[in-house]
Amino acid sequence: MSAGVRAAPLPPASQPPDPPASGDRKPGIFAPPLLRAALVASIRKLSPRAQARNPVMFVVYVGTFVTLLLTAQAAAQGRPWAYELTVTALLALTVLLANLAEGLAEARGKAQAASLRSAREDVTARRLTDGREETVPGALLRRGDLIVAGSGDLIPADGEIVEGLASVDESAITGESAPVIREAGTDHSGVTGGTRVLSDRIVVHVTSGAGESFLDRMIALVEGASRQKTPNEIALGILLSGLTLVFLLATVTLYPFTAYAGAPAAPVTLVALLVCLIPTTIGGLLPAIGIAGMDRALQANVIAGSGKAVEVAGDVDVLLLDKTGTITVGNRLATDFRPLPGVDPADLMRAALLSSLQDPTPEGRSIVALARERGVNAPEPAGAEFVEFSAQTRMSGVDFVTPAGPVSIRKGAGSRVADLARERGAAVPPELTGITDAMARGGATPLVVVENSRLLGAVALSDVIKPGIRDRFEQLRRMGLRTVMITGDNPLTAAAIAREAGVDSFLAEATPEDKLAMIREEQRGGRLVAMMGDGTNDAPALAQADVGLAMNSGTQAAREAGNMVDLDSDPTKLLEIIEIGKGLLITRGALTTFSVANDVAKYFAILPALFVTAYPDLGALNVMRLHSPASAVLSAVIFNALIIPALVPLALRGVPYRPMSASSLLGRNLLVYGLGGLLLPFVAIKVTDLLITPLF
Numbered sequence: 001m002s003a004g005v006r007a008a009p010l011p012p013a014s015q016p017p018d019p020p021a022s023g024d025r026k027p028g029i030f031a032p033p034l035l036r037a038a039l040v041a042s043i044r045k046l047s048p049r050a051q052a053r054n055p056v057m058f059v060v061y062v063g064t065f066v067t068l069l070l071t072a073q074a075a076a077q078g079r080p081w082a083y084e085l086t087v088t089a090l091l092a093l094t095v096l097l098a099n100l101a102e103g104l105a106e107a108r109g110k111a112q113a114a115s116l117r118s119a120r121e122d123v124t125a126r127r128l129t130d131g132r133e134e135t136v137p138g139a140l141l142r143r144g145d146l147i148v149a150g151s152g153d154l155i156p157a158d159g160e161i162v163e164g165l166a167s168v169d170e171s172a173i174t175g176e177s178a179p180v181i182r183e184a185g186t187d188h189s190g191v192t193g194g195t196r197v198l199s200d201r202i203v204v205h206v207t208s209g210a211g212e213s214f215l216d217r218m219i220a221l222v223e224g225a226s227r228q229k230t231p232n233e234i235a236l237g238i239l240l241s242g243l244t245l246v247f248l249l250a251t252v253t254l255y256p257f258t259a260y261a262g263a264p265a266a267p268v269t270l271v272a273l274l275v276c277l278i279p280t281t282i283g284g285l286l287p288a289i290g291i292a293g294m295d296r297a298l299q300a301n302v303i304a305g306s307g308k309a310v311e312v313a314g315d316v317d318v319l320l321l322d323k324t325g326t327i328t329v330g331n332r333l334a335t336d337f338r339p340l341p342g343v344d345p346a347d348l349m350r351a352a353l354l355s356s357l358q359d360p361t362p363e364g365r366s367i368v369a370l371a372r373e374r375g376v377n378a379p380e381p382a383g384a385e386f387v388e389f390s391a392q393t394r395m396s397g398v399d400f401v402t403p404a405g406p407v408s409i410r411k412g413a414g415s416r417v418a419d420l421a422r423e424r425g426a427a428v429p430p431e432l433t434g435i436t437d438a439m440a441r442g443g444a445t446p447l448v449v450v451e452n453s454r455l456l457g458a459v460a461l462s463d464v465i466k467p468g469i470r471d472r473f474e475q476l477r478r479m480g481l482r483t484v485m486i487t488g489d490n491p492l493t494a495a496a497i498a499r500e501a502g503v504d505s506f507l508a509e510a511t512p513e514d515k516l517a518m519i520r521e522e523q524r525g526g527r528l529v530a531m532m533g534d535g536t537n538d539a540p541a542l543a544q545a546d547v548g549l550a551m552n553s554g555t556q557a558a559r560e561a562g563n564m565v566d567l568d569s570d571p572t573k574l575l576e577i578i579e580i581g582k583g584l585l586i587t588r589g590a591l592t593t594f595s596v597a598n599d600v601a602k603y604f605a606i607l608p609a610l611f612v613t614a615y616p617d618l619g620a621l622n623v624m625r626l627h628s629p630a631s632a633v634l635s636a637v638i639f640n641a642l643i644i645p646a647l648v649p650l651a652l653r654g655v656p657y658r659p660m661s662a663s664s665l666l667g668r669n670l671l672v673y674g675l676g677g678l679l680l681p682f683v684a685i686k687v688t689d690l691l692i693t694p695l696f
């Protein structure tokens with residue numbers, strides 16, 4: 001198998017566009033092992049320090065102690081205390097259930113991360129010290145170490161290949177069984193701990209020691225120890241704390257009213273009322289929603305550097321995408337040779353072939369294949385010096401010496417090669433633009449070939465638009481995002497592909513510096529920008545973008561510059577990340593709406609019942625006809641506690657949504673979650689009241 005891979009190396013960037021199904025890594029939300037871990041966590045989170053992180057739930061926490069004291073007081077004074085104790089138990093349950101929601105989210109994230117991590121444990125490493133090889137446990141590796149991995153070896157740590165080339169089985173990380181080629185000095189030099197070398201030998205510069213790989217960092221983030229609140233979470237937290245304060249004042253001022261009416265409300269009842277009124281539902285679910293966003297990124301095989309990165313993805317306004325390999329399949333293949341008038345087609349094909357014999361890009365290899373297919377063959381000239389393609393020069397070629405004199409062949413972007421031909425003293429025939437424009441308008445990339453000072457013609461490189469990409473851009477547009485295609489290709493080809501793919505705009509003949517400038521420009525206009533990349537020259541742009549998704553196969557510089565890494569190295573993953581980010585923000589918004597609507601409804605459900613003794617006239621308002629003030633309060637507190645676990649699946653899976661503009665989405669969610677949140681408590685509290693009435 002490895003021999004086959006070697007004979008026909010796979011272009012590393014041409015993995016299937018569709019991410020592997022992630023269902024196999026997704027355990028059920030209440031799966032027993034997760035539930036057990038979450039239960040333990042929910043007890044551990046009872047410490048005052050953990051509770052103080054969440055102001056809304058902290059009020060419930062303090063309230064529980066207050067009602068406990070009131071229970072003890074009643075018992076000490078010989079009064080009945082069953083009602084007090086029940087309220088205390090229900091408030092404690094509320095705190096525990098909120099902890100459980102967070103614990104479940106953490107357990108899920110940890111389970112996913114652990115299944116990724118298990119691949120890399122107990123690996124031995126062949127470390128190179130002063131040219132000598134020694135075997136050490138993988139856990140002892142440090143950043144900066146050099147290791148050797150040969151055929152069949154597991155790579156013990158994340159790193160960058162500094163010497164050699166190998167085909168690597170990354171299925172342990174990506175779930176993708178096709179081997180990929182990783183090579184020193186290219187944009188595919190990154191290797192990940194836990195993947196296996198199938199053939200050849202590589203020397204790897206370790207970039208993260210034991211416990212500090214991307215994966216380790218993500219596990220720590222999910223585990224909460226190093227989890228920090230995101231800006232949106234902090235803003236919402238302040239809003240919820242404000243609401244809590246308002247309700248606290250409202251509840252406290254109720255007391256004088258009831259006292260004045262001659263039937264002072266019991267302090268326990270006031271605490272219960274307060275807990276029902278403050279936004280405990282969203283307060284309890286908020287951490288779980290944030291963790292779930294990171295979980296979902298991990299399920300998509302994307303490792304996020306922080307929760308903020310995922311969240312920002314949901315707010316992105318502009319998406320910058322590469323053409324070749326992102327919008328198109330990336331296997332740009334030579335499909336035609338078009339000689340200039342007076343040029344023998346065989347001369348064009350021979351020159352194109354010679355200049356490509358050592359060109360390892362898919363473009364170069366396909367030119368060799370097409371020329372041979374058309375019956376042209378030429379051996380590599382002795383002493384040939386290959387000139388590698390670079391995005392700066394947009395050319396590649398070969399120089400060699402024949403008995404007749406030196407020969408210099410270049411092939412590349414039309415404008416660059418025409419300039420070069422002029423420099424070499426050639427006149428550029430007017431027919432050349434006709435040939436290249438015709439190719440470009442059809443969406444192909446023309447490569448112009450020049451031999452010494454003679455222009456020969458052009459090679460057409462055709463690429464195929466990825467299936468389904470048009471629909472995805474359409475979806476993004478409906479969500480209010482703008483897509484911009486950036487390409488090193490000429491404007492005509494760019495325009496043709498842009499039109500076919502349905503992107504909003506494009507930037508052609510772009511250098512890596514242009515990318516960075518464009519991101520800055522958008523950001524100056526107050527927009528959030530997402531981009532993906534894999535090369536060292538993408539690193540500045542990845543660092544500048546608000547969401548920078550680096551390919552795992554990319555260089556170390558790119559992986560460190562971005563704030564996310566895609567283990568599948570699939571450029572279209574950016575679209576998925578944006579959907580995950582949007583899902584996170586929408587879920588948080590929907591559950592906040594639901595929670596606040598709930599609280600309002602509870603207010604109207606309980607108050608009339610409370611005051612009916614003091615003000616019998618309020619009986620008319622008591623539309624729910626609850627059994628008694630005590631049963632009304634208990635029903636509301638029971639509902640308030642149980643709604644938290646009931647919404648855990650929604651919080652973790654995310655609110656289902658269809659791509660649409662922010663305003664129509666807001667309208668729709670207000671209707672579903674606002675109206676639903678208003679009505680549900682009435683029904684649920686009435687049913688609970690009926691169920692517990694026999695106990696009175």
Ligand SMILES: Nc1ncnc2c1ncn2[C@@H]1O[C@H](COP(=O)(O)OP(=O)(O)OP(=O)(O)O)[C@@H](O)[C@H]1O
Pocket residue numbers: 322323324325359361363364389390391394395396411412413414445446447486487488489490
């Ligand atoms: N192997 C090659 N040899 C010579 N010229 C090439 C080769 N590959 C590409 N080119 C030329 O260089 C141009 C720029 O290539 P570059 O990789 O920077 O951008 P691209 O692949 O066209 O677009 P994208 O930025 O979307 O990947 C191409 O449009 C083509 O004209």
Ligand SMILES: [K+]
Pocket residue numbers: 275276277278279280281599640
């Ligand atoms: K509440």
Ligand SMILES: [Mg+2]
Pocket residue numbers: 324488
């Ligand atoms: Mg390219």
